[in-house]
Amino acid sequence: MANITINQAEKRFGNGFHALKGVNAEIASGSFTVVLGPSGAGKSTLLRLVNGLETPTQGHVALAGEAVTPANLRTVRGDVGMVFQHFNLVDRLSVMTNVLVGRLKTRSWLGSVLYLFKREDMDIAHEALDRVGLVEKSWERADRLSGGQQQRVGIARALAQRPRVILADEPVASLDPVTSEEIMQLLREICRRDGITLLVNLHQVDLAKRFADRIIGLNAGNVVFDGAPEQLDRATLASIYHREGVVHDEQLESVLAYA
Amino acid sequence: MTNRTPLPRKPFNPTPVWLSAWIAVLWLIVVDLDISFQALAWGLADIGEYFGRYGDPDFSDLSRYLKLLAQTIATAIWGTFFALVVAFALAPFAARNLTTGPRAYRIAREILSFMRAMPDLLLALIFVAAMGLGPLPGSLALGVHTAGFLGKFFAESLERVDPGVIEAVRAVGGDHTQVVMYAGWPSILREALGYTLYIMDRNVRMAAVLGLVGAGGIGLALHDTLRLFKYDESAALIAVILATLLAFDYLSTWLRGKLQ
Amino acid sequence: MTSSLNLCWPTRNGVPPAAALVTVALVFGLLLWAAPRAEIDFVRLAGSIPAMIEFVGRLLVMPDWDYLPELGVKMLETIEMTFLATSIALVLSLPFGFLAAKNTSPHPAVFHASRSALSFMRALPELVWALVFVSAVGLGPLPGVMALAFVTVGFMGKFFAESIEVVDRRPVEGVAAHGAGWLQLRTFAHLPQVMPDFIGTTLYILDHNLRAAAILGLVGAGGIGYDMVMAMRLFDYDRLLPIALSIYLVVTLLDRASDRLRRKVI
Numbered sequence: 010m011a012n013i014t015i016n017q018a019e020k021r022f023g024n025g026f027h028a029l030k031g032v033n034a035e036i037a038s039g040s041f042t043v044v045l046g047p048s049g050a051g052k053s054t055l056l057r058l059v060n061g062l063e064t065p066t067q068g069h070v071a072l073a074g075e076a077v078t079p080a081n082l083r084t085v086r087g088d089v090g091m092v093f094q095h096f097n098l099v100d101r102l103s104v105m106t107n108v109l110v111g112r113l114k115t116r117s118w119l120g121s122v123l124y125l126f127k128r129e130d131m132d133i134a135h136e137a138l139d140r141v142g143l144v145e146k147s148w149e150r151a152d153r154l155s156g157g158q159q160q161r162v163g164i165a166r167a168l169a170q171r172p173r174v175i176l177a178d179e180p181v182a183s184l185d186p187v188t189s190e191e192i193m194q195l196l197r198e199i200c201r202r203d204g205i206t207l208l209v210n211l212h213q214v215d216l217a218k219r220f221a222d223r224i225i226g227l228n229a230g231n232v233v234f235d236g237a238p239e240q241l242d243r244a245t246l247a248s249i250y251h252r253e254g255v256v257h258d259e260q261l262e263s264v265l266a267y268a
Numbered sequence: 269m270t271n272r273t274p275l276p277r278k279p280f281n282p283t284p285v286w287l288s289a290w291i292a293v294l295w296l297i298v299v300d301l302d303i304s305f306q307a308l309a310w311g312l313a314d315i316g317e318y319f320g321r322y323g324d325p326d327f328s329d330l331s332r333y334l335k336l337l338a339q340t341i342a343t344a345i346w347g348t349f350f351a352l353v354v355a356f357a358l359a360p361f362a363a364r365n366l367t368t369g370p371r372a373y374r375i376a377r378e379i380l381s382f383m384r385a386m387p388d389l390l391l392a393l394i395f396v397a398a399m400g401l402g403p404l405p406g407s408l409a410l411g412v413h414t415a416g417f418l419g420k421f422f423a424e425s426l427e428r429v430d431p432g433v434i435e436a437v438r439a440v441g442g443d444h445t446q447v448v449m450y451a452g453w454p455s456i457l458r459e460a461l462g463y464t465l466y467i468m469d470r471n472v473r474m475a476a477v478l479g480l481v482g483a484g485g486i487g488l489a490l491h492d493t494l495r496l497f498k499y500d501e502s503a504a505l506i507a508v509i510l511a512t513l514l515a516f517d518y519l520s521t522w523l524r525g526k527l528q
Numbered sequence: 529m530t531s532s533l534n535l536c537w538p539t540r541n542g543v544p545p546a547a548a549l550v551t552v553a554l555v556f557g558l559l560l561w562a563a564p565r566a567e568i569d570f571v572r573l574a575g576s577i578p579a580m581i582e583f584v585g586r587l588l589v590m591p592d593w594d595y596l597p598e599l600g601v602k603m604l605e606t607i608e609m610t611f612l613a614t615s616i617a618l619v620l621s622l623p624f625g626f627l628a629a630k631n632t633s634p635h636p637a638v639f640h641a642s643r644s645a646l647s648f649m650r651a652l653p654e655l656v657w658a659l660v661f662v663s664a665v666g667l668g669p670l671p672g673v674m675a676l677a678f679v680t681v682g683f684m685g686k687f688f689a690e691s692i693e694v695v696d697r698r699p700v701e702g703v704a705a706h707g708a709g710w711l712q713l714r715t716f717a718h719l720p721q722v723m724p725d726f727i728g729t730t731l732y733i734l735d736h737n738l739r740a741a742a743i744l745g746l747v748g749a750g751g752i753g754y755d756m757v758m759a760m761r762l763f764d765y766d767r768l769l770p771i772a773l774s775i776y777l778v779v780t781l782l783d784r785a786s787d788r789l790r791r792k793v794i
């Protein structure tokens with residue numbers, strides 16, 4: 010529903026660390042893009058540029074042609090859902106209320122303070138919970154759920170936003186392989202049925218190959234690969250997971266052997 | 269013995285130095301405060317006899333005491349409520365992770381620290397001077413003073429909220445109020461209730477002495493009976509206050525235990 | 529009504545959960561019960577705002593410079609009382625803490641007795657004890673120090689006991705397994721573990737006692753409080769402001785210093 014334009018985006022943190030060194034990418038509306046890269050490559054930073062949780066020090070990011078600026082932050086975030094590795098649900102609130110958090114952009118000041126919601130918003134949240142198959146847990150406290158269930162609540166929260174883009178930062182990193190598969194299928198299905206643009210950070214090469222339309226490989230703040238999953242071979246994987254200053258990387262070799 | 273690796277040099281242990289400095293300072297203080305151990309010994313020798321004078325409490329005026337006691341508790345309740353309202357409004361600005369900007373943070377912190385620093389009895393004196401005698405200035409004084417504490421406690425709890433949860437509410441486009449209401453308060457509800465109970469407990473204790481400056485409650489009655497050497501009535505008053513405060517102590521400990 | 533407003537709470541039936549309703553009703557009930565007794569009157573409150581402003585205006589006069597040296601002396605006395613009382617209480621509450629902790633008390637009877645004693649000591653406010661001690665040993669800082677130390681033992685002993693009760697049991701068992709005696713166990717296994725907590729508690733109490741010491745003078749038990757009340761009663765506004773400011777300054781300094789120290793220790 011919305012394309013993402015990342016134009017010469019650079020990010021230098023307050024401590025001088027150069028996390029992104031000029032990233033260019035044009036992400037098509039309704040596509041499923043996976044970002045791969047070693048720890049510290051800047052994947053999370055890249056994702057967080059898209060909904061303005063970080064601001065680029067150079068270049069810019071645009072959503073459906075409109076640049077993300079501090080001025081339109083709330084509208085942008087209202088349009089962009091985010092799914093987190095550690096789910097980031099509010100433990101003490103019910104599953105329903107957690108999903109309703111996705112509707113906060115429509116709520117007034119007083120309504121927010123009194124925890125009051127519109128019936129339409131309740132319907133949207135109900136529908137989102139239905140999509141992730143957790144309606145029967147609606148009134149349960151969020152911290153009583155298993156990890157996989159909590160992640161599905163996180164996805165329902167993003168869906169309740171009626172977003173144009175969903176960003177998922179390692180959504181399956183804390184889950185077992187079977188649950189991971191479930192969550193990835195759910196995300197893929199959301200992309201296909203609702204036409205929502207998905208940008209997903211992953212550490213699992215096999216999942217990336219099976220679910221992505223396109224893979225972006227990031228290493229030390231640079232894009233080192235950008236193409237279809239089929240193009241991802243041993244050499245490109247080696248360049249993505251290459252470690253600075255290590256000439257003969259035995260760990261990398263043994264990982265690639267099983268990739 | 270011969271080929272044993274020698275121990276590395278023992279690091280200097282500063283404890284004896286600190287300890288002797290501490291004792292020296294205490295001694296200097298005793299000299300400076302002119303505390304005479306003779307007076308103390310004298311007083312302590314007499315103290316058995318002195319406390320004996322309280323041995324026969326006179327409860328004939330009990331209904332008046334109970335009325336004053338109710339006023340004391342009422343003053344504490346409203347003081348705590350005032351504090352709660354102020355702390356609720358200020359704490360989100362005084363928490364580094366939720367504040368709206370460095371200036372708002374500084375201002376909120378300074379207000380809280382100023383309110384904490386003003387003793388409630390001084391505040392009560394001032395309020396009594398400005399609005400006349402009675403429990404109202406007392407509860408106002410309690411409210412102002414303990415708002416500083418409650419606001420600080422709340423802010424510190426809010427600063428411990430999982431940053432991911434806050435980020436999640438920010439990421440859906442939540443504004444400051446929404447982040448505070450959906451990520452902040454629900455996460456610290458239990459702790460905040462515990463602190464409020466603690467402040468309530470403290471305010472009841474304090475309300476019992478506010479009467480000394482004309483701010484209502486049972487304190488003035490005790491002051492008067494002690495000044496007139498009416499030991500029987502003083503004993504009754506002390507017994508009533510003691511029973512109430514012990515009851516509150518147990519009640520709040522029990523409630524806080526239930527919260528955990 | 530909720531449906532016509534088209535708003536509802538995120539619960540099964542659209543109304544707030546019973547626990548929340550009961551809590552709100554209870555709090556409102558308490559406030560309503562208390563309002564007439566505490567003479568809560570918002571009209572009077574609003575009406576007194578001009579008087580309040582006028583009063584603050586009167587405070588803003590040229591301070592009485594000649595009074596400053598005496599103020600310094602009184603302030604120092606307040607600080608000295610705080611330090612002395614807290615030190616005495618610290619020494620007394622250490623053994624008390626071990627006797628009043630479930631896991632280190634030698635006998636359940638001792639445990640209950642010391643818990644009750646501590647409750648009794650902290651039940652009455654410092655000022656009440658100060659009143660009592662003043663009539664027992666006369667005016668001056670001595671009854672103030674006694675009152676402060678007495679109440680502080682009640683608080684410190686309880687806090688210490690609570691810290692001791694939550695120590696990790698494994699190191700204790702480790703030390704016990706090597707045949708340590710009762711006292712050795714307490715000094716070698718418990719004390720090192722609770723030290724950071726103890727220091728935090730002591731700093732917190734020092735802070736609390738400084739505030740308490742600043743008002744003890746009200747009943748003639750030494751410190752700055754007496755001057756404060758006298759300045760107020762005699763309308764010496766040129767003294768009141770410097771007194772208030774110096775209390776603010778000292779209390780805030782200690783507050784910040786102990787915050788910083790606590791963060792370092794814990």
Ligand SMILES: Nc1ncnc2c1ncn2[C@@H]1O[C@H](COP(=O)(O)OP(=O)(O)OP(=O)(O)O)[C@@H](O)[C@H]1O
Nearest residue numbers: 022023024026028047048049050051052053054055
């Ligand atoms: N707020 C910050 N201040 C300073 N440096 C930061 C900050 N956030 C991230 N970094 C640094 O930027 C680099 C990239 O971080 P990022 O979180 O984007 O990595 P990542 O690719 O997501 O890694 P992982 O796979 O471990 O999540 C890291 O070296 C990190 O230390």
Ligand SMILES: [Mg+2]
Nearest residue numbers: 052053054178
């Ligand atoms: Mg990351």
